[in-house]
Amino acid sequence: VSISQDNARVTASLPTGESVEVLLYGATVISWKCKGKENLFLSSKAHLDGSKAVRGGIPLVFPVFGPPPANHATTGLPQHGFARISKWEYLGKSSSESSATPSNTGDASVKLDFGLSNTMLENIPSEWKKYQFGITYSVTLNKEDLETSLAIRNTGTTDWEFHTLFHTYLAVDNISQVSIKGLESSSYKDKTQGGKEVQGTSGPITIAGEVDRNYSLDPSKTIVVAEKNKPRYEISRDMLGDVVVWNPWESKAKSMADFGPEDGYKNMVCVEAGSVLAWNTLEAGDTWEGGQRIQVL
Ligand code: BG6
Numbered sequence: 606v607s608i609s610q611d612n613a614r615v616t617a618s619l620p621t622g623e624s625v626e627v628l629l630y631g632a633t634v635i636s637w638k639c640k641g642k643e644n645l646f647l648s649s650k651a652h653l654d655g656s657k658a659v660r661g662g663i664p665l666v667f668p669v670f671g672p673p674p675a676n677h678a679t680t681g682l683p684q685h686g687f688a689r690i691s692k693w694e695y696l697g698k699s700s701s702e703s704s705a706t707p708s709n710t711g712d713a714s715v716k717l718d719f720g721l722s723n724t725m726l727e728n729i730p731s732e733w734k735k736y737q738f739g740i741t742y743s744v745t746l747n748k749e750d751l752e753t754s755l756a757i758r759n760t761g762t763t764d765w766e767f768h769t770l771f772h773t774y775l776a777v778d779n780i781s782q783v784s785i786k787g788l789e790s791s792s793y794k795d796k797t798q799g800g801k802e803v804q805g806t807s808g809p810i811t812i813a814g815e816v817d818r819n820y821s822l823d824p825s826k827t828i829v830v831a832e833k834n835k836p837r838y839e840i841s842r843d844m845l846g847d848v849v850v851w852n853p854w855e856s857k858a859k860s861m862a863d864f865g866p867e868d869g870y871k872n873m874v875c876v877e878a879g880s881v882l883a884w885n886t887l888e889a890g891d892t893w894e895g896g897q898r899i900q901v902l
Pocket residue numbers: 658684685772796817818849851877
């Protein structure tokens with residue numbers, strides 16, 4: 606396993622060629638290569654210098670999803686919270702390099718840990734500034750999958766509420782050939798229709814226009830993203846019962862200054878595992894743990 610790091614990013618690669626690249630800004634995974642392909646979409650106009658949340662990769666949403674509501678401790682925070690726009694600390698790696706035996710191919714894996722705590726942040730523009738927390742974010746690169754998991758601790762003496770979500774921009778070859786299986790029978794809140802509740806359908810989800818939906822789906826159920834009917838990604842979740850499906854489509858993509866190339870919306874779909882439809886209460890002294898695993902099929 607090889608690791609390189611500077612004060613802006615950490616890159617890890619396995620002897621078999623898979624790699625992952627994580628910016629300390631937001632602890633944003635900006636590249637994940639597996640089976641010879643890039644699996645995350647990164648906008649060609651994304652800001653990677655810490656001046657704006659990264660458009661692409663896996664931005665982390667915490668402690669609020671979307672625009673913060675009124676009269677809540679998150680009121681005044683930026684959309685999707687501060688985790689994705691804060692500089693995280695690289696805590697180190699643990700790797701396993703098992704040697705090949707008749708029953709195992711000797712696959713290596715590497716786990717990178719990143720930390721963020723209230724003591725690292727200045728000027729949180731909301732009531733949140735009085736809360737204390739410590740988050741460990743682990744990014745594990747295996748030969749055929751990427752795992753991202755969070756351990757969120759309330760290190761203070763008052764309880765607080767949070768949302769969290771992995772805003773994963775999956776790379777696809779052509780959105781018109783993409784189908785998403787596993788969510789279809791669930792009803793969803795359609796944000797393109799003011800949050801209207803829409804009943805599920807029977808066939809897989811296909812995308813032919815702007816899509817911005819909030820689903821709830823038992824974490825024991827997996828979601829498969831297929832292209833030309835061939836399964837490409839399988840997403841498994843732990844403690845993350847909500848799933849957002851988002852594609853801005855043509856005109857919304859054009860209206861985002863950091864979205865490129867102009868037709869890049871054809872090469873991405875966000876399938877975002879999170880816990881965002883209701884607040885999670887974290888009691889003083891407690892730790893919440895959750896994560897996702899994306900397997901390349
Ligand atoms: C999605 C939301 O998760 O994120 C969308 O459902 C939103 O409503 C999108 O537009 C992108 O958000 P942002 O803040 O990264 O532009």
